[in-house]
Amino acid sequence: MPKVSSKVSKRSKKEEPTKRKRKVKKDINAPKKPMSAYLLFSNEWREKVKAQNPDASFGDLGRLLGEQWREYTDDQKAPYHVKHEEAKAKYEREKAAYEAKKAASEDEGESD
Numbered sequence: 001m002p003k004v005s006s007k008v009s010k011r012s013k014k015e016e017p018t019k020r021k022r023k024v025k026k027d028i029n030a031p032k033k034p035m036s037a038y039l040l041f042s043n044e045w046r047e048k049v050k051a052q053n054p055d056a057s058f059g060d061l062g063r064l065l066g067e068q069w070r071e072y073t074d075d076q077k078a079p080y081h082v083k084h085e086e087a088k089a090k091y092e093r094e095k096a097a098y099e100a101k102k103a104a105s106e107d108e109g110e111s112d
Contacts, residue, residue, distance in 0.1 A: 031094035034087035037080035038069055 042065045049064050056064065
């Protein structure tokens with residue numbers, strides 16, 4: 001007589017197949033988020049570091065910039081943080097205006 005297995009297969013354990021969530025498309029008219037303090041720093045310093053290390057690859061430049069950023073003191077990083085905060089405030093204003101405009105256009109569409 002054949003041996004009957006009491007094990008439950010992996011497929012039967014799943015109650016329902018998992019459904020993938022559809023990614024919501026970004027609105028191309030929405031304002032873009034501001035760059036971080038580190039990205040502002042690296043944009044400013046990338047050409048200088050590249051000139052000092054002409055044979056460095058893109059990854060090597062990133063590593064060198066990261067090391068330089070970590071070595072900076074809080075006082076040296078402060079100007080980049082200030083620029084980031086200014087850009088962040090501008091983004092918040094633009095986002096609020098965009099949301100208000102979007103809500104107004106949706107209200108107009110519903111009243112028709």
